[in-house]
Amino acid sequence: MIIVDYSDKRPIYEQIAERFQTLIISGVMEADEKLPSVRSLAVELSINPNTIQRAYMELEKDGFIYTVKGRGNFVKKDEELMNRQKEKLLAGLKEQTMNCLRQGIEKQEIIDCVERAAEGVTA
Numbered sequence: 311m312i313i314v315d316y317s318d319k320r321p322i323y324e325q326i327a328e329r330f331q332t333l334i335i336s337g338v339m340e341a342d343e344k345l346p347s348v349r350s351l352a353v354e355l356s357i358n359p360n361t362i363q364r365a366y367m368e369l370e371k372d373g374f375i376y377t378v379k380g381r382g383n384f385v386k387k388d389e390e391l392m393n394r395q396k397e398k399l400l401a402g403l404k405e406q407t408m409n410c411l412r413q414g415i416e417k418q419e420i421i422d423c424v425e426r427a428a429e430g431v432t433a
Contacts, residue, residue, distance in 0.1 A: 314355055322357060326365035327372075334374050334385055335395055341387030345375060 312329050314322055333339045345351075348366065352359040366383050369375045376386045410420050 312351065312355065314357065323361050323364040323368065326351075326355075326362065327368045330365070330369055331372075331374055331395065334387075335392055339385045341385055343385045344381075345383040345385070347382060 311333065312326055314325055318325055330339070330345070339345075345366070346354070348359050348362045352362045355362075366375065366377075370377060370383070373388055373391045374386060375383050377383050407420055411417070
């Protein structure tokens with residue numbers, strides 16, 4: 311479920327937080343679903359538990375999860391948060407599209423690329 315890419319320049323806690331965000335937004339993880347414990351995920355990924363704790367703190371700060379003292383961390387389902395996250399991603403896609411057009415990439419090439427990417431996700 312969570313994979314760490316050691317060649318990625320971003321900190322590991324950011325990678326973990328981003329992956330959980332994706333799982334939550336896409337509906338793979340449902341509202342009130344319990345996240346793995348800090349200790350178990352740290353063992354599974356062979357990383358320091360403080361790294362997992364920091365990722366969970368970021369997720370809670372951003373409104374993706376909530377903590378129940380003594381029970382763990384759970385998915386918080388907030389439609390407004392989901393919509394804001396989708397808007398943020400689409401704004402990034404729009405910006406990248408504008409950069410491509412400015413660099414002379416044809417509109418149809420961009421559309422074809424997006425379609426190929428979407429096929430790769432649904433395949």
